[in-house]
Amino acid sequence: MAPIFEDEHLLVLAKPSGLLSVPGRGPDKQDCLSKRVQDRYPEALVVHRLDRDTSGLILMARGIEAQRRLSRLFETRQVKKRYTAVVIGEPAPSDMDEEGWHTIDGPILLDWDRRPLHIISPEGKPSRSRWRVLQNSTTATLVELEPVTGRTHQLRVHLQSIGHPILGDSLYAPLEVQDLSPRLMLHARDLGFPHPFSEKPMAFSLPVDWSAQPPYLSFSA
Template sequence: MTPIYEDEHLLVFEKPSGLLSVPGRGPEKQDCLSKRVQDIYTDALVVHRLDQDTSGLIVMARGIEAQRRISRLFETRQVSKRYMAVVAGNPSQTQAEVPANEEGWRTIEGNILLDWERRPIHIIHPDGKPSRSLWRCVQAGQEASLIELEPFTGRTHQLRVHMQSIGHPMLGDSLYAPPELKALTPRLMLHAQDIGFPHPFTQAPLMFSAPVHWSAQAPYVVMESP
């Protein structure tokens, strides 16, 4: 794994869709981002995760003290994250009555709970953990929309569950989209595009971006010219 950024305290990588962030259960789930990184950077430690099917930016600490400090940045919400997604339908139309701020962001709030009978699926439930996501539409097509998302909280599957809860699941989602929407794309259309935070030791502002070329029109993934 080649980092897009490295210094003596932290590493930033772009994880591909389909790769686990950390090892799973069983020998067939040991290949993951953290193991690939630790094979090269022996001091690398996990700070946060992305779902296996989600691609995008992920930060790893170098050493225990860096891990403690970066984890604290996440806990105190000093880390800004922005995702791109392609969702079914046009949420700008169905959610038109939901107030938007001056930048066009709308809020989804719904407590998220693990459905033990169907795990790893999560659901909106009063007994779940309070969760908040922001979203805004970038491009609307006939059958899908390209949107930006910002998670205010960091629950498992949060963005996927919240968009499903308002009737707009993500294309290619094997857990939260019906079969006909899952089949539209070869992967989950969710990507962690931007992440920013103060450096854990110098407090200098850091911002990283890994843009994707997606569209609200089929085939949704836009191939760049060589």
């Protein structure tokens, strides 16, 4: 798998929907982005993940020291990520900032009896996401998303929690919403961070041509 950017310390890659970030359990789940990358770059190491059905930008380190430094950037929230998604319906107006961002605060907990599902629960880990409308129609809304924290399935759970699950979401959307798209309509569009060695600002973007109007999925990433 060829990166869209590489230097001696890191790789930026475009993950397709349907591909695991790392190996899963069982022989049928060994094909994944990390293995494909390591076939070409044996020193490449995982720094973060995207859900199997989420597409978009993902970062890998080249070597242990680069992995350590990049992981620290994630831990200290110096990595900025933005996503594009199409959700069912039109989210109701709520308090927003001067740039049009709304905030969802909802602690997320693994639903152990129904794993891998996650739920909003007072016993969960504090979680925050921001969203704003890019385009809407009578049936769906194209939104921009910014995860402030980085919990598993965070954006999917948060959007479901406000009554607007993502189209094509096989875990968190009802069947009629799943059937509106052949894939999960969630895409990691923007990735920004200071270079782990030079501290130079790094910024990458991988847009998709999606719409709030049917058929929604104009371009499959």
